[in-house]
Amino acid sequence: MKIKNTILILAYILVFSSCASDDDNTPTQIDREPETVIEQTAIINFTNEESNEIDFGDVVVDIITTQVFNIENTGNSDLNITNIVIPDNYTIDISSTTITPDTNKDFTITFSPTEILDYSNVIQIESNATGGNDTITITGFGVSPIYDGSIVLNTQEEVDHFGKLGYTSITGGLNIGQVTSIASTIVDLEPLNKILEVGFLEVFSTTSLENLNGLEKLNVINSIQMVSNSALKNIDALKSVTKLEGYINFLSNNSLTKIDGLENLIEVKENVRFNKNALLENIDGLSSLKSVGTDFDLLGSPLIENLNGLSSLENVGVELHVSGSLLLENLNGLSNLKSASLLRFSDNVSLYDYCGIKDLLTNDGANLYHNGQRYNRFNPTKSEVVNSTCSELVPLGVYDGNLLMDSNSDIEKFVSKNFHTIRGSFGVNGQAITNLDFLENLETVTSDLNIRNTDLTNLDGLDKLIYVNQLFIQENAMLADYCGLNSFIENGTINNTGDYRYIITDNLYNPTLEELQNGQCTD
Structure with a gap:
């Protein structure tokens, strides 16, 4: 009996263990994030200082000129340039290279026209680029010197x-x-x-x-x-x-x-x-x-x-x-x-x-x-x-030659020279002349003293005058005061003794020489 009970207990344990084992082998489901696949790109970005093309303009035949342009890789993988195809009469310093992501490289291109022609064309870039422009417009003209x-x-x-x-x-x-x-x-x-x-x-x-x-x-x-x-x-x-x-x-x-x-x-x-x-x-x-x-x-x-x-x-x-x-x-x-x-x-x-x-x-x-x-x-x-x-x-102080005053600039120049003697004729002419203060140092005129067509009202400024060859005072419409000549009339000399030594006409007042000598210097 005892042996029989032992067998039953062992059988029970085996059955129980078998059930537990079956429960442990049931698969458990696990949720996972899907994997993101990153696209590999290499993108050509061309830049030039002045524009999005290379323009050499006019270049004289047989003259060599250069420009620099830049290619940037704005992609996320290496840009492998295997060849840059250049038109005739252009050369480039780099024809193949690798540009890593977010970096750039300068290229120097040279243009040397040999004839008077239009050399405009395109540059072709051969690479693994996935985007951007693989051609660059280039313009250049060979011209006469x-x-x-x-x-x-x-x-x-x-x-x-x-x-x-x-x-x-x-x-x-x-x-x-x-x-x-x-x-x-x-x-x-x-x-x-x-x-x-x-x-x-x-x-x-x-x-x-x-x-x-x-x-x-x-x-x-x-x-x-x-x-x-x-x-x-x-x-x-x-x-x-x-x-x-x-x-x-x-x-x-x-x-x-x-x-x-x-x-x-x-x-x-x-x-x-x-x-x-x-x-x-x-x-x-x-x-x-x-x-x-x-x-x-x-x-x-x-x-x-x-x-x-x-x-x-x-x-x-x-x-x-x-x-x-x-x-x-x-x-x-x-x-x-x-x-x-x-x-x-x-x-x-x-x-x-x-x-x-x-x-x-x-x-x-x-x-x-x-x-x-x-x-x-x-x-x-x-x-x-x-x-x-x-x-x-x-001598200093002596002006040699004939002289005419008819503007303010003439007056300013004359005053700056401090002349006291005119060795020649001396004319004062024009309505710009309103006074004779600029003649305050004048002593001698070896030829004619001619005062004509001015806006003078008097002759003040001639106080030091002592010698003239002839005296002409004419067509001064407002001139009525000759008292500035009193010293000259009293002490000076009119050298010419002819009929035309003293002419005063067509002024507002026209005194004779005798009238001036008698003190009648104003009207």
Whole structure:
């Protein structure tokens, strides 16, 4: 019995264990997030400084020029560029490379046209790119080395760019700066050294340009203008210029000290003008100049001491005018001049010697401009130079020659000189004259004193007058007071004894000489 019970217990345990084992083997379900698959991308992003294409513009044949563009990989995997296909006449520094995500690489492309053609095309990029543009538009034109027309360059950047284009000739003008523009800060013309010929050269309103270096090979066909270049010191680079069909004009270049760059210039068919170049020391740079077609003007250059730079000059078509050269004493530099229609010299306060033009005047090669010699130390007529004296050191305080006052500027100049004697005739004319205070130092007029058609009401200011050759007072509609002449009438001299020594007519009051001598100086 005991054995039977033991067997039953074992059987029960086996059954129970079997059931428990079945429960443990039941599978348990587990929920999992689905896996995200990341797409691999490599994206071409092309950039250029100026646009979304590469534009070389016009490039002279056989000139090499370069540009830089950039490719960025905005994808998340490596961009493998296996080849960059470049059109003819272009080259590139990198043809295959790898660009990692979110990085970029610069490429340098070179354009070298060999013919006058349109080289515009596309660049093809071969790569594993999954996006972006695999072509780049490229534009370039091969052009003639002759630039047709005129070019205006206002900035150093424009000078640099135009120089890189490689033009060797300009049919029109090479304009550095403009008269009407804001002052140009161009400092260097060296980039223009390939240019061999231009129609005309103009340099306007520069503030930092000290010289024309870079133009040493330049021949100018027509004309040269240099205007208001405040830093320009010399023009030495212009030595290739030998003849001009047009003119030369140098105006208000306040740092210019010499013009030696014109030393090979032989002929100018129109005008030569140097005006208001305050620091110009000499004109020796014109030493080869033989002929000027119309006018030669040297004005407002106070430091000029001589005209030796004109020693080769033989012909001036119309007028030669020298004014405002305060240190100029003689005209010896004009001794080889054979012809000029007119000669005029004014405001050269030290000029007393005209012997350098005596032969010219004697042979009727030129005439002295009538009354054109003003405010020089000596102001002779043609007849005086030819027949009497060509040189005279006129004393200070004495004005030599005839003089006319008809404007406020004339009055201001006269007052600044402190003249007490007029060795010639003296005229006061025009309604701008309302008083004679500016004559308070005047003592002597060796020829005629003529007061005509003014708005004077009196003659106050002539108190120191002691000598005239003849006295004419006419057509002064408001003049009724002659008391300013009392001292002269009492103590002075009218030298001429003829019928026309004293003429007073057509004024508001017209006293005779006897009436003035009797004290009847007002109406």
